[in-house]
Amino acid sequence: MRVSGKLVKKMVEHAREKAEEEVCGIILGKNNRALMIMRATNTSENPEYTYSMSVRDIIRAYDTAQELAYVIIGFYHSHPCGSPVPSGIDIARATWDGAYYVILNLEGDIKAWNWQGDKKKFSEEKLIIE
Numbered sequence: 835m836r837v838s839g840k841l842v843k844k845m846v847e848h849a850r851e852k853a854e855e856e857v858c859g860i861i862l863g864k865n866n867r868a869l870m871i872m873r874a875t876n877t878s879e880n881p882e883y884t885y886s887m888s889v890r891d892i893i894r895a896y897d898t899a900q901e902l903a904y905v906i907i908g909f910y911h912s913h914p915c916g917s918p919v920p921s922g923i924d925i926a927r928a929t930w931d932g933a934y935y936v937i938l939n940l941e942g943d944i945k946a947w948n949w950q951g952d953k954k955k956f957s958e959e960k961l962i963i964e
């Protein structure tokens with residue numbers, strides 16, 4: 835997966851704005867390349883250790899993708915006090931087969947994972963920051 839340094843900076847800034855909670859968003863792009871991020875509301879009742887993305891925000895991202903001829907290539911969320919590795923909850927809740935799940939922390943560590951629905955596991959993806 836390819837992403838610009840500018841988009842990485844935007845995601846880290848988002849994470850740092852809510853340092854006590856997980857933040858989340860949707861990644862739009864084309865062919866494995868992230869071109870835009872859209873913030874989403876974390877509707878989880880326990881945002882300090884998990885996230886749940888607002889359905890309204892996913893629909894909004896879908897509409898925007900259609901307008902720009904992009905697709906939703908994945909999602910990002912933060913781990914305010916942990917490594918950017920999928921948690922047990924992330925694994926239990928992953929649904930979008932083939933999507934990139936980008937995880938980052940407040941130190942700016944960032945990793946991309948690919949959800950393989952048939953194997954019920956995340957595999958780490960090479961993240962190329964351009």
Ligand SMILES: [Zn+2]
Pocket residue numbers: 911912913919920921924937
């Ligand atoms: Zn997580």
